[in-house]
Amino acid sequence: MQSMTSGGKRVVFFDLETTGFDTTVCDIIQLAAISGDRSFNVFTVPKTAIDRGAAEVTGFSVRDGALFLHGVAMTTVTLHKALTSFISFLWSLEQPVLLAAHNARHFDVPILTRALLRCSLMEQFQQLGSSFLDTLPLSKALYPGLESYKQENLVSRFLRKPYNAHNALGDVTALQELYSCWNPDPRFVIQFSF
Template identity: 45%
Template sequence: MLKPESVGAGSPEQSLVFFDLETTGLGQNCEIVQLAAVSGSHSLNLYVIPRCRMQRGAAKVTGFRVRRQRLYLHRQLVPTNSLREVLVSFIAFLQMLGRPLLIGHNSRRFDCRLLVRALDELDLRAQFESSISGCVDTLPLAREVLKDRCLQSFRQENLVRELLGVNYKAHDALEDVRALQALYSVLQPTPEVIWRHKFTLDTADSKPAVTAAKVPSKLSEQRPLWENFRQAVKVTESQNEEVHAL
């Protein structure tokens, strides 16, 4: 069993990946529209045309619209990939970083559940789980770390405004993960706090638990992932902004 000391934010052997999803709504039956991830200066930002309709409230908040099987963000056409291509590219991104800790805000109750459903549907869950060392939800983590600050809201936008003194373009997955990465560096959770809030995809619906790491895929099995990853990133490369500090 791993010790808490091995999952520290400053541990040189532990990479951190911050991720976020934008979806067609807030229910568990909604679908992924955008998936973004960032780790240091490395970033991934991909879009999917959903199979269900965008809910009016979600469309208003995110700016996404689907017309004639094309996806628009704030009336600008964006390049898209299939859901399988997006997930395979995400797995390859994680593998590139050596089984990182996957971090999201309110991810345990929302993002990870949707991610699991999509991975199961496409039979990619085993590959995904072997590519990460665990998950951490910064919502309960922030509540613990900032319990003496008497904050009225622990929404990510509010935390970024309170702790970093800036406002940002929320509800855009890429901007959200960049902001979360900056927020996490300010929170500076101890290894013990991280350990208490660590969970796996299997335990997302229960108390955090630690499971044995699965054997990574063989290199020959990873090559298709890398090929798809390069293709997907190349398609969206021109659309991504340069990573910048908040």
């Protein structure tokens, strides 16, 4: 798939899987991103326990200091390494970038920001000059009156196919396809960027 641009910025779709839904305390378990045919995907062992609800949704568990996905041991890196690798991945792309996530403003960005601060990487990240796009309110504005704006439901409605939901790499791949299908006007996209 060709990488997309909006307003002169390369769109990079990203997603986090976390230990829970409370953005003030949950830890990152998986961080994935995609732009065109370039993808990024890392796993990290969280410091906090995985909430039962999050474990049921994602299939992640931690045993004896190792991360498992549906019972399969995953190769992990430290959170610091995950974030520095993510920053390197973003630098490897044509600049500037627009980081897009579904519910970015209220979930992914607060958690990513907290993790970057915790690892003393915020300054490095800010040097990218990236901005964010929240595709959740964008989808509501593009298609008012839908019953649900959950990404799974939007993929089912517009792409008419199932996908590996609640796996960050599956989520970003599906979101890139959705965005391509919608093909929103850049002047419209800027309203939901921050």
